[in-house]
Amino acid sequence: MSKTTKQKTSIPAGAATGRPRSGTGGKDLLDALPWIAPVLALIVGVVFFPAGVMFYNSTRDISQSGIDKGPVGFDNYLEVFNFAYFWPIFGRTIIWVIAVVVLTVLLSLALAQLLNKAFPGRQLVRLAVIVPWAASVVMTTMVIYYGLEPYFGIINKFLVDIGLIDTPEGFGWTRNADTAFAWSIVIAVFVSLPFTTYTILAGLQGVPGDAIEAAKMDGASPSRTYFSIVLPQLRGAISVAVLINIINVFNSLPILKVMTGSIPGYDADTIMTMIFKYIQNQHKIDVASALSVVAFVIVIVIVAIYVKVVKPMKEV
Amino acid sequence: MSTATLPEQSTHAPAVPRPPVKRKRRYTEDQVSAGKVAWRMAAGLAVLLIFILPYLIMFFGSVKSKSEIRSVDPTYLPTEWRWENYITMWSTPETPLVQNLVSTIIISVCATLLVLLVALPAAYYTARFRFPGRMVFLFLVIVTQMLQPAVLTSGLFRQFITLGLSDTWLAMILVNAAFNLSFAVWIMHSFFAGIPKEVDEAAQIDGASRLTVLFRINLPLVWPGIVTAIVFTFVACWNEFAASLVILSTDGNQPLSVALTKFVGQYETSWHYVFGVSIVAIVPVVVLFMLIEKRLVGGLTAGSVK
Secondary structure, eight states, rough: TTHHHHTTSSSSSOGTTOOOOOOOOOOHHHHHHHHHHHHHHHIIIIIIIHHHHHHHHHTTEETSSSEEEEOTTTTTHHHHHHSTTTHHHHHHHHHHHHHHHHHHHHHHHHHHHHHHHHOTTTTHOOOOOHHHHHHHHHHHHHHHHHHTOOOOHHHHHHHHTTTTTTOTTTTOOSSSSSHHHHHHHHHHHHHHHHHHHHHHHHHHHHHHHHHHHHHHHTTHHHHHHHHIIIHHHHHHHHHHHHHHHHHHHOOOOOOHHHHHEEEEESTTHHEEEEEEHHHHHSSSSSHHHHHHHHHHHHHHHHHHHHHHHHHHGGGG | OOOOOOGGGGTTTTTSOOOHHHHHHTTSOOSSSHHHHHHHHHHHHHHHHHHHHHHHHHHHHHHHHHHHHOOSSOSSOOSOOOTHHHGGGGGGGSOOHHHHHHHHHHHHHHHHHHHHHHOOOOOOOHHBBBBBBBBHHHHHHHHHOOOOHHHHHHHHHHHHHTTTOOOOOHHHHHHHHHEEEHHHHHHHHHHHHHHHHHHHHHHHHTTTHHHHHHIIIIIIHHHHHHHHHHHHHHHHHHHOOOHHHHHHSSSGGGGGHHHHHTTOOTTOOOOHHHHHHHHHHHHHHHHHHHTTHHHHIIIOOOOOOO
């Protein structure tokens, strides 16, 4: 901020259109540095540098107490891939991401449709939909974990009361890897709905009303109107929502950690929970780094697709 | 995490407020039968109930007695309301909850302030001035937006050990700030870009300095963007879990999100306390989020904190 006098020499760009011409001279860069350097420092220091540390550690032999014993080439990667449960975990990660994202988007499309219509109390419903977005995922997951507990869980009790379960003590949902994983998908969809619904809701605002009016005049049925007029207009909003959700769901740790963390074995793990098992239970930071690199590469590929499909830079 | 693309109408939102109500009407039939409205209200009520149900269970559980919440014949509503749980819960033996709350607050507040301090100048400058590398800079910001602490935790963990920052609040303040920076830069950038440059020029002709223009003329106009950035960042930091889980090893340093997981798998989990603390942790951020609800519908959505 103390460099005010310098900035006066910079030429204000055509900011109103958001398309300043690209600059030349190094002096302009020097002028810009005090304003952008803190951001660069944080990004480089806390995002890129740890990524580098991670790559480096993935090729080292690091003892459980954290002492670096030298290079081991790709041994850590071999340990990751040769682990008997690796491919099941890999497959489960794909199921996890696809199931959660597909269910989330389909439900959000319906939800956004409802929230876009006028009815008394709509504002209240919209506010309620935000709650799982703001609330801690850990805490949301814990209340459902409690609800599913045998004997005293309230969701179990409800399922018994309406006759879906006939054992009075309820069902051991959280004691079995498959059912705990299935419920984790339900929770992940639940906490992903708010963001997705709001993104689609924002997209619906951009659908021209006269196009819908015209379709109606032509005698198109509501479903026909939706699929041929509204849905194509939502393409942008849906692709943003899908890609952000893929990243979030892939990176999600707390739901599976709470729901399946106390189940022995590796029958409900994804790549992300496996990384944390390597770090926390086995204290193998070198192997954890190797698996993190694998995860990182997957994320980078998704980001590349995101940049290509959504073209976020076009509006700069 | 947050999206980078902002719908075009958002770019002029601060300077030229448009009437949002009119736009919503466009996609709503003018004449709707009473039956349709009733159907929508019923569906709306169902949605409302489903979305707040877990938190209702949480609330009712938080005022039950320990014997009631662990009863083999569970009750939907508390038979006796134990409000004193909200006082006794803070001295539960599983984890030092008061310290966890303090830790959550300090990390979230400091990280949010750091984000604001660092992102605001960058957002302003990139929106107002051209310089070589500007696009590269903005591209870097967008890319980091897609990265989350979870995937980099093993690297962060080793780096902070090397720096002697492992198990410190400072480490988590830096992590939270770095990973939420991009959204803040992006949203404030779009607000600054939405102010016509004529506004700046007119002020400068009147003899205002660059800093005067920034603080007196621009900041009031981008204020909604700043509030949105603050709320998003704060809520994301408040709920952060993965990196804190590994980097903060001492019980007292951990935020509530990490501390509460220690109750799971206990022989006798004090669920009523877990829920009491959860309610205390959830209500403030939900209220904050509701304050910016308009901005979410308006298309500045750009984000989710999960």
